[in-house]
Amino acid sequence: MLVFIDAGHGGTNSGCVHNGVTEKDFTLAAxxxxxxxxxxxxxxxTLSRWEDDTVTLEERGRLSSGADLVVSIHADAAAxxxxxxxxxxxxxxDEVGQEVALEVERAAxxxxxxxxxxxxxxxxxxxxxxxxxxxxxxxxxxxxxxECGFLxxxxxxxxxxxxxxxxxxxLTLAAGVVRAAExxxxxxAA
Numbered sequence: 001m002l003v004f005i006d007a008g009h010g011g012t013n014s015g016c017v018h019n020g021v022t023e024k025d026f027t028l029a030a031x032x033x034x035x036x037x038x039x040x041x042x043x044x045x046t047l048s049r050w051e052d053d054t055v056t057l058e059e060r061g062r063l064s065s066g067a068d069l070v071v072s073i074h075a076d077a078a079a080x081x082x083x084x085x086x087x088x089x090x091x092x093x094d095e096v097g098q099e100v101a102l103e104v105e106r107a108a109x110x111x112x113x114x115x116x117x118x119x120x121x122x123x124x125x126x127x128x129x130x131x132x133x134x135x136x137x138x139x140x141x142x143x144x145x146x147e148c149g150f151l152x153x154x155x156x157x158x159x160x161x162x163x164x165x166x167x168x169x170x171l172t173l174a175a176g177v178v179r180a181a182e183x184x185x186x187x188x189a190a
Contacts, residue, residue, distance in 0.1 A: 001181050003038060003045040004067035004141075007031035008074040008134070011054025016077035019157035024052065026160055027073045030148060033170030034071070034177070041174065043181060061137025069100065069180045070143035071173055072134050075160065077152040084150030086112040086172070089131035096142035096183050100176040104146055107175035109168040111159045112149045142180065146173060 008027040009015035015023025031047050038045045046067070048060050055063075064070050078084055086108040088101030135143045148169050149156035159165040 001043055001068045001184060002066060003043060003177055003180075004048070004064035004070045004138070005031045005034055005038075005045055006048040006060055006064070006070060006072035006134075006138075008072060010049050010052055013054060016075060016151050018077055018151040019154050021075075021151045021157045021161050023075045023151060026075050026148070026151070028052065029166055030073050030169050030173070033166050034073070034173045037170050037174040038177065041178065043177060057133065057137050064138050064141065064143075067138075067141055068184055069096070069177065070135070070138040070141055071100075071177065072138075072143065072145045073173070074134070074145060074147050075156075076147040076150045078150055079152075081152055081154060084153050084156065086149055087147045088176075089128060089135070089145040089147070091132065091135050091139060091143065094142055094144075096180055097144045099183055100142065100144045100180045101146075103179035104144065104172055104176035107172045109159075109165075109172065111165070111168075112156065112172075142184075144176065146176075148172075 009024035035045055048063055049055050076084055088104045090097035090101050131145045134145050149160050151157045
């Protein structure tokens with residue numbers, strides 16, 4: 001299995017910048033964290049970028065062409081500083097991506113889960129224009145866009161900028177990758 005880890009933004013595209021955290025820096029650190037875990041799990045991987053480089057969506061699509069799974073890492077922002085939680089998005093009809101998204105959301109640390117009693121993480125799985133734009137270049141491969149938290153939320157930004165928070169995000173993403181490996185190996189065996 002080969003996983004394409006897409007560290008969102010980079011170079012001239014900073015993404016969102018809030019509470020002293022820049023999205024492009026966070027996504028690169030999270031991508032490297034996930035890559036390290038995949039080395040330990042002996043799962044093949046490659047990154048869209050290893051440094052602060054500008055990589056277009058089309059280039060990302062070409063780079064991912066041999067991958068079995070794409071994990072695109074991002075962070076979000078909202079006008080309400082208390083808003084947000086980790087969410088995963090897939091293109092319609094991507095059954096493997098949806099399973100990965102569900103596993104990522106189930107594995108999310110409590111700090112990045114919704115605080116509303118009774119709220120479920122699975123309702124965040126869906127389609128938005130932004131998710132479509134990010135994931136479209138990777139089709140028809142299974143692909144998931146993970147918004148790891150909201151940098152506009154001071155609690156999220158503080159958590160995501162720590163080594164503990166990065167480790168938790170890496171483990172959360174790795175849980176989704178392991179689920180994809182299980183699904184894909186079952187399909188190949190059938």
